[in-house]
Amino acid sequence: MTSHVAPLNRIRVGSAPDSWGVWFPDDPRQVPWRRFLDEVADAGYEWIELGPYGYLPSDPAVLAAETGRRGLKVSAGTVFTGLHHGPAVWDETWAQVSRIAALTEAMGARHLVVIPSFWRDDKTGKVLEDSVLTAQQWRDLTRQTERLGREVRERYGLEIVVHPHADTHIDGAENVARFLDATDPGLVSLCLDTGHYAYCGGDSVKLIETYGERIGYLHLKQVDPEVLAGVVAEGVPFGPAVARGVMCEPPGGVPALEPVLAAAQALGIELFAIVEQDMYPCPPEKPFPIAERTRRFLRSCGV
Template sequence: MSSPAPALNRIRVGSAPDSWGVWFPDDPLQVPWPRFLDEVTQAGYQWIELGPYGYLPTDPVVLGEETGRRGLKVSAGTVFTGLHHGPVVWEKTWAQVSNVAALTQATGAEHLVVIPSFWRDDKTGQLVEDSTLTARQWRDLAAQTERLGREVRERYGLRVVVHPHADTHIDSEANVSRFLDATDSDLVSLCLDTGHYAYCGGDSVKLIETYGERIGYLHLKQVDPEILAGVIADRVAFGPAVARGVMCEPPSGVPALEPVLTAAQALGVDLFAIVEQDMYPCAADKPLPIAQRTRQFLRTCGA
């Protein structure tokens, strides 16, 4: 009989609307937010992210009542940014960020997940801009992200954690390393999404061991290697890739999550590990059983 996995007592596990097929504030293909809250509780999670701004109630009193009576707490809000475009996009960016940050702060959460904008259309695959940044754009990305980290911390008391993501300029090991080396560790941390990093060829354990002090948050996700190979061969955009099932239920994909969690535990800091299995679009009855099985699997890993 195998011994149980050691307890990961620095890891706080949660889930997110993403694991219920929610990508947009309002969409007929998505489950209504009360059902998400009911089912994420039923699945055994106590922590959630806000998801796309406007999906959950944006009135902090209403949101607090709805999460509180279900025993749920919020770990983070999320924003998309295009900060490599430089100061010209600051006001537009801040208008979005301030709304999300205010709601995130009101929930008692301490993190703001920042996702870079896509270089190709998420549905059609049409190029929106070059997939490679110029040296000037890299400098703007670093400087504006540091500015965002400073402003969000000073005005809302939140910590910015930047999320490497498929079809963005912060994706591969080389680009993630370049971004981290170019930014101030006091202002900018990383939200390591294990699925996206594997999607782009990265090794999550190696990243944690190399840049441990920069890891501020985790998203737990796996990719199906066979489907990913087809996605890469066919140059499929991320949205259609998800529809193919490229993000799969643990533990059937890569990377193995137990070594990732063990490496994160070894950092000796408290970390959120939020399950995010991209499934848009999906049948309304599909997410709950997967979420329940995933939560049970993570318990076998000690989380």
């Protein structure tokens, strides 16, 4: 007797350069971009994100040809921002956002993933600023994010989705709720990364059920609870935590993805669910078998 899984027909699954250990535009320890495109298609994915700007070709004609012949389409671009620093950083922020948004739009994508800046260095762990924002910084963060949402939509036709992330000021349940409550739902949606949210102690299903109308995009990821316990106990920064294997291959970690996907399907909207398994740095032969197995697992979940 075979078990039948109801198809989650509103959820479109993809993967990203991150799942191939790609964190930087150029790094000798990362797989070359052509290999990433070949392998992500061979693993059974149709949708990809752009990853760090400059890793994939930034000429839309070249990128369209390279993705098109592999049957791939782009779901989103990604930007890093420090908007809690207020209007003073707007021009610098917009300079990089506009470049990435233009490529994202040219590739037919509709979303721009916005990641807040880190309060401690991703590689060295050096503390760059206080991990807690002041009331004024919260006001700047929320107002400038709304401005970003408005400008990106008006100029490029894209929706921003803000990505709660470990070692940033928008991380676990308390800060995510504060951020959502202080921003306009018409301008700012969330990219819920199930791994980062669990890493920071959050419950993805509860977030989807509580703030469903704010969920605009998903990143599918799991954490290894044992590795995470050590990371938390020792105060290990995110970069070294990834090198320890804190993000693990599903279905071996938390949160369980089946209930997350079911909760997302119940929202009744079209959603991208992009697999991201942080593993920088990693041997070049490591990502592809994991990507294949993960795609098989997600099919077994109905997507």
